[in-house]
Amino acid sequence: MDRKGVLVVISGFAGVGKGTLVKSLMEKYDNYALSVSMTTRAPRAGEQEGVSYFFVSREKFEQTIAEDGLIEYAEYVGNYYGTPKSYVEDQLSKGKDVILEIEIQGAHNIRKIYPDAVLIFVMPPSAEMLKERLTGRGTETAEVIKKRMDRAAQEATGIEDYDYIVVNDTVEQCTAKLREIIETAHCRPVMNEDFITAVRSELKAMAGEG
């Protein structure tokens, strides 16, 4: 039977490895569509326009907001981040599971518009390991690392608003866990309304016959 697409929100502290996990999911399985966010922040080394993000000016971003072209947006450490609407809706309507890698404020907004979205928070094995990963990445100044750790401490208050947490011990086990969670979301009655209705009608018809 045709599967309905699930909207999957993946959040987590900066440095926890969300990007790597999402890349791993996309490589391993072919039924996912990755939503590319729009942002006003500057590209990091190696980031590609239209793959990592759509990099735009504040003016362009605010124009897109005005045109209702984003399903959510948020400001984070002085920059805008948002999710273009048309791609998400196209892919969901084709039965693809759409993966959004967004931060916690955006995730809350998604929940309001898409109540059936599955919200997953990626946790580090420990706070200490998060700090090590941020430091080891070597792309950020000490000041930015401090800012990100403070931000993580703030964001940690919202973890219970997510449906699931996964611990990023290794990319492989964590990818498998994400897969399991997404597959399970397809088993919700709301994703199988046509099938349930069909069986129900058939049963009713048979009960009538007896």
Add this chain to the structure above:
Amino acid sequence: MDRKGVLVVISGFAGVGKGTLVKSLMEKYDNYALSVSMTTRAPRAGEQEGVSYFFVSREKFEQTIAEDGLIEYAEYVGNYYGTPKSYVEDQLSKGKDVILEIEIQGAHNIRKIYPDAVLIFVMPPSAEMLKERLTGRGTETAEVIKKRMDRAAQEATGIEDYDYIVVNDTVEQCTAKLREIIETAHCRPVMNEDFITAVRSELKAMAGEG
């Protein structure tokens, strides 16, 4: 880390193969505890006391109700069915996932007492296949089969109250699906409160240091 036990409720129409699925889960994995129900109905051929059910008199059943010894009970086709409380709570406290195979009315009662229980409804691939299975079992009279099909038509109205549905195409794939759903339930924040609290405190302490 220590896992908290999940209470898993498995329901489905009579004849859909719940018993076989539960048996398969118990054989394949060792972290499940199967709750044995108490009933006033007569044993079927091959059913064993204390394994299939605890078979008791109406008098004994009503005494157990009076002593608050059941977490739920319901009357179904003229017989009582109930879940003894002590076994479920013992096993959950040991970190076992406890499987309850109960009908739809009982499942509703469980939800009220254990809001974190996971409720799964086993569906037949079609209503026609359900009827074939009931007929093929050869243990029931035509009148009982008619009663069960009518009952199924009634029960089908409550499917959306379950968290998940699984389709019993083959025992193997359906067992794997059940496993996936139960493992996913362990990823809910409510099952990982100690871990979340620990990371949160650690982050807060680090943010304070900076």
